[in-house]
Amino acid sequence: MGIRSRGIRRIAVLLSLALLIGAVLSRAPIQPLLSDASRYLGASPHERYAAELRLRRVASRIPGARRWSVPAQDVTAWLDAAEHALATPAAQRRTSFSTTVTLNAPGAAASWRFPVRRGYRLVVDYAAAAAVFVDLFDADSRTRLASADGRATVFQYDANADGDLVLRTQSTLDGGGDYRISVRANPSVQFPVEHLTPRAVQSRFGATRDAGRRLHEGIDIFAPRGTPVVAATDGWIGSSMTNGLGGNVVWVWSPLRGVNTYYAHLDRQAVSPGQRVIAGDVVGYVGNTGNARGGPTHLHFGVYVTGQGSVDPLPYVCGDACFGGDGSGRQEDGRQKTEDRRREKSRKAEYRIQNTEYRIETGPEHRQKLRGML
Numbered sequence: 001m002g003i004r005s006r007g008i009r010r011i012a013v014l015l016s017l018a019l020l021i022g023a024v025l026s027r028a029p030i031q032p033l034l035s036d037a038s039r040y041l042g043a044s045p046h047e048r049y050a051a052e053l054r055l056r057r058v059a060s061r062i063p064g065a066r067r068w069s070v071p072a073q074d075v076t077a078w079l080d081a082a083e084h085a086l087a088t089p090a091a092q093r094r095t096s097f098s099t100t101v102t103l104n105a106p107g108a109a110a111s112w113r114f115p116v117r118r119g120y121r122l123v124v125d126y127a128a129a130a131a132v133f134v135d136l137f138d139a140d141s142r143t144r145l146a147s148a149d150g151r152a153t154v155f156q157y158d159a160n161a162d163g164d165l166v167l168r169t170q171s172t173l174d175g176g177g178d179y180r181i182s183v184r185a186n187p188s189v190q191f192p193v194e195h196l197t198p199r200a201v202q203s204r205f206g207a208t209r210d211a212g213r214r215l216h217e218g219i220d221i222f223a224p225r226g227t228p229v230v231a232a233t234d235g236w237i238g239s240s241m242t243n244g245l246g247g248n249v250v251w252v253w254s255p256l257r258g259v260n261t262y263y264a265h266l267d268r269q270a271v272s273p274g275q276r277v278i279a280g281d282v283v284g285y286v287g288n289t290g291n292a293r294g295g296p297t298h299l300h301f302g303v304y305v306t307g308q309g310s311v312d313p314l315p316y317v318c319g320d321a322c323f324g325g326d327g328s329g330r331q332e333d334g335r336q337k338t339e340d341r342r343r344e345k346s347r348k349a350e351y352r353i354q355n356t357e358y359r360i361e362t363g364p365e366h367r368q369k370l371r372g373m374l
């Protein structure tokens with residue numbers, strides 16, 4: 001990434017100086033020029049190009065800088081096209097899609113709105129004949145999440161909330177043409193059972209447990225006893241202990257991603273607290289300890305987001321492939337609402353349990369309290 005930027009930067013620096021000198025000489029108001037110059041420091045390639053255009057819009061007023069100037073109406077049209085595209089994206093029902101973009105005029109823009117689930121790793125891939133800008137936004141807040149520019153690149157973004165995103169692309173004022181762009185929703189963590197795929201997931205997040213008294217706060221992955229269980233993310237072993245519900249369990253704390261992953265019903269653990277692990281390291285072996293005793297051997301795998309409690313691990317380990325390639329995966333409305341409410345309640349309870357589990361390492365009275373909760 002970072003096309004053209006050195007040349008542009010040089011132009012902008014020269015222009016800024018020329019503008020300031022010109023402004024002083026011509027007694028033009030300096031404040032707007034300064035604010036244009038500061039906008040040049042915009043955080044994304046698109047923002048920097050917008051700032052450059054704003055500078056070049058006023059260059060016609062500066063003696064000696066006229067050859068850099070761009071007609072004011074072209075600049076306004078480009079800025080308007082960017083805003084308009086962000087406000088009126090075409091709807092994509094699926095998270096993963098691939099499309100031909102037609103930017104049929106210099107400065108033209110196009111955009112798509114699509115659903116994502118927390119845990120997807122979005123991979124945006126494009127190849128254009130001329131340089132284009134590509135930006136990913138949160139659909140509601142319009143916060144920019146990731147950016148790219150140039151003729152072709154691949155970039156990724158880990159979705160950390162359920163919701164809709166907007167992907168926008170725009171050519172430069174002297175660009176345009178047709179090109180291909182695709183978005184894929186990949187898994188963002190390592191599958192936690194060695195040699196298996198998401199096909200081995202047989203019980204999903206949110207299924208009822210104990211005659212409806214609680215909801216399943218993870219996914220179950222069925223595998224023969226002794227199959228290696230691996231860390232889904234890089235991190236540290238937060239705890240490796242035994243509790244009534246999960247049996248032999250391991251927590252992996254991944255501060256960079258803000259998640260804790262939970263591995264339960266292990267036949268035995270292979271790590272100790274405080275140990276550093278990288279994704280793919282063996283943390284234990286599949287078993288049926290805890291409340292799975294006597295039942296089929298499986299790994300119970302949970303994902304807990306700091307401050308939010310348990311979330312559905314399936315998008316993390318499967319991308320959108322387990323949701324029919326459809327990021328929304330919505331059920332009928334009424335059922336969904338009831339399910340959402342129950343899940344929220346259960347999440348809060350689970351979060352308390354999780355925090356308790358961290359504290360119990362400090363003493364037996366906490367362990368007793370946890371048993372009561374379970």
Ligand SMILES: [Zn+2]
Nearest residue numbers: 218219220300
């Ligand atoms: Zn389970």
